[in-house]
Amino acid sequence: MAKKLRITQVRSEIGHKEKHRRVLRSLGLRKRNQTVEKFDTPIIRGMIKKVGYLLHVEPIE
Numbered sequence: 001m002a003k004k005l006r007i008t009q010v011r012s013e014i015g016h017k018e019k020h021r022r023v024l025r026s027l028g029l030r031k032r033n034q035t036v037e038k039f040d041t042p043i044i045r046g047m048i049k050k051v052g053y054l055l056h057v058e059p060i061e
Contacts, residue, residue, distance in 0.1 A: 007055055010033070
């Protein structure tokens with residue numbers, strides 16, 4: 001079974017680059033303190049790396 005990640009947006013997107021805002025939207029995050037669960041894939045890991053300073057990520061077993 002594939003591992004999943006719990007991704008929470010902890011900082012606002014206001015005042016950050018447009019590309020970073022688009023990455024947050026593609027992850028499904030629209031508000032601060034919103035949480036989504038995604039499968040742990042290289043694509044998702046790349047998005048997390050790009051906007052990691054706005055997120056809190058924890059693995060789900």
